[in-house]
Amino acid sequence: MPGLRGRRARGRPALATAGAALALLTAGTYPTFADSTSSGSRDIQLVYCLDSAHRGDLVAAAVRLMLLRPDSAADPGAAVHLRSGGHMALETWAARRVEDFGRACEALMAADSPPPATATADGSAEDDWFTGFLKEIPLLAAGALLTLGGQQSERRVSEIRLFKSQLGAEEKVYRTAVREYLTRYEQDPHTDHRAVRTARETLAATLSRAPGPSVRQAAAQQVAEGLPLGRALSGNQAGALLGPEARAGEAERASALVDRRLRQISELNRSSLYWLWLTVRTKLAQRAAGGAA
Structure with a gap:
């Protein structure tokens, strides 16, 4: 899927060592799809583009790409009209014209996805990503400290x-x-x-x-x-x-x-509260004795 690969290349982080953290922070932002030639991507395209909510948009995308005749958009739920003549159900077109369907569906999914940040000559997109990642560090550190504190308390x-x-x-x-x-x-x-x-x-x-x-x-x-x-x-x-x-x-x-x-x-x-109180009292007594000396 060329468009998707280009989109991934532009969104690639500047620091390779931060890849794992970036995956955690950005998971769920928008759907990504594998190469259209893979069976997994084919399944995703069939589920996504043949969904009732996307069928009309799929036909419209195929018309704009001149893969179907313009009159196909009038009744996408019944049939699509081939540029070579004739018509067939949308599911049949997806099964028989695999390349045309994949091209139209890929374009639709790319259009539905948020546009990737456009990198300027000085690499500002990567800088923006890295700045966002740095903002997440305090939250990640706080989570790690809470986990560590809980483990130490349990061990205690x-x-x-x-x-x-x-x-x-x-x-x-x-x-x-x-x-x-x-x-x-x-x-x-x-x-x-x-x-x-x-x-x-x-x-x-x-x-x-x-x-x-x-x-x-x-x-x-x-x-x-x-x-x-x-x-x-x-x-x-x-x-x-x-x-x-x-x-x-x-x-x-x-x-x-x-x-x-x-x-x-x-x-x-x-209880621990008693020993905490006794610790404070002992330190105060020691400090008072030191001051008197």
């Missing part, structure tokens, strides 16, 4: 959810190990402490990986360092073996300390 939420789940599971393991150890300690001061130590180390490692902000990470680290029962309770005091009552007292004090620390762990799961 997923990270916090995973941390809470893992922290809750390891807290239960630690609490269970402590309870079992203290129960056995009251009976035997030399009972095995390894299960508590292992559970404590695992819980402390998870706390050290708490997601931000920094104030939550600092709070988590403080809880991890203060987890009780890092080592076994002593069965002696002042060189004397502790009796059952004394060991029960030691076990009760250790249990109360564990409960207090684990309540601090639950506070790490507060």
Whole structure:
């Protein structure tokens, strides 16, 4: 389709690397058609030009191109009149006179399409296109930033959810190990402490990986360092073996300390708004302290 190819050549962007972006920005502006010899273009022409809304214009175009007699325009819905004599239905003419039909239909589609910008000697058409493309860049950038922000927010939420789940599971393991150890300690001061130590180390490692902000990470680290029962309770005091009552007292004090620390762990799961407020308050306090110094 020569006319169409020329139109494409004039609308070609100055920068080849911007081709993909131009395709996105200009998609849907007006219909484009492949070479008339291709089957795809032939199908498009048949659908477009034989549509009831375009039949009259198709006949008029064929008359102007002297492919049909002028009296064809009088009744395009019934028949067209050949210059060589005789007449036939418009669909029959399209099927038998393929070249004439393609020429008339191509001209009609070209006339219905908006005219391409006319390039001046200094390439102003390409400049206009490029200027329009530059105007679209802020919108494209904003869309990309919104997408990236959404992905980061989703990843952040997923990270916090995973941390809470893992922290809750390891807290239960630690609490269970402590309870079992203290129960056995009251009976035997030399009972095995390894299960508590292992559970404590695992819980402390998870706390050290708490997601931000920094104030939550600092709070988590403080809880991890203060987890009780890092080592076994002593069965002696002042060189004397502790009796059952004394060991029960030691076990009760250790249990109360564990409960207090684990309540601090639950506070790490507060909302992001709380940690944002705490971050602001901490920074303001630091700034006030620096000014006073």
